[in-house]
Amino acid sequence: MPIKRKNLLEIDKTDRRILDQVQRDGSLTNQELADKVGLSPSPCLRRVRALEEAGIIVRTVTILDHKKLGLDLTAIILIGMDRHTPERFAEFEEKVSEYPEVQECYLITGQDADYMLKIVVPDMDHYHQFLLNRITRIQGVSGVHSSFVLRRVIDSTSLPLGYLD
Known part of the structure; x- marks a missing residue:
């Protein structure tokens, strides 16, 4: 069941696909990400920047093998x-x-x-x-x-x- 969200940025299916992919692999190039989510590079980059500016994408990190x-x-x-x-x-x-x-x-x-x-x-x-x-x-x-x-x-x-x- 979806959560009722107040005063938050509306996230559509494409944004969710972008977020899913960057959570899995933050090292994807914009071209690779665009290919995976079915966008051309320019709209993909605009969406990623909008998600960053909204504070949804906080930072990108590298996970090390402890x-x-x-x-x-x-x-x-x-x-x-x-x-x-x-x-x-x-x-x-x-x-x-x-x-x-x-x-x-x-x-x-x-x-x-x-x-x-x-x-x-x-x-x-x-x-x-x-x-x-x-x-x-x-x-x-x-x-x-x-x-x-x-x-x-x-x-x-x-x-x-x-x-x-």
Whole structure:
């Protein structure tokens, strides 16, 4: 069932095809993209630029193979804070944004934690050092619970565009 969208750019089928393709492979040339979505290059480029200007396409990134780079350990860390104040949260968020190991950071609800981090490090020794020398030294961190990824079952950066119909 389509989602009712208020005050958002209307996305048609061609825009959805463009978005689907660039999510799959951001390195496509404009000509390749145009061929895949059934447009000529000029209208395709205009649509891509309109999607960028509207803020729908935020940026294009390259996804690296973490294992081939020796980053073999992925951990999910649930973090509890001692106080729930905007200042405490801002300080925590500013600090973790400085750490290259942190791939994702979410302020969450429904758990016995306030934040969920996804980090990638070479091994358990590096994880231990990261936890002791960085995370637990952030003012306000009162609890840490870690889980380790055994296998990536689904690892996608693509958004589900079917809801836009």
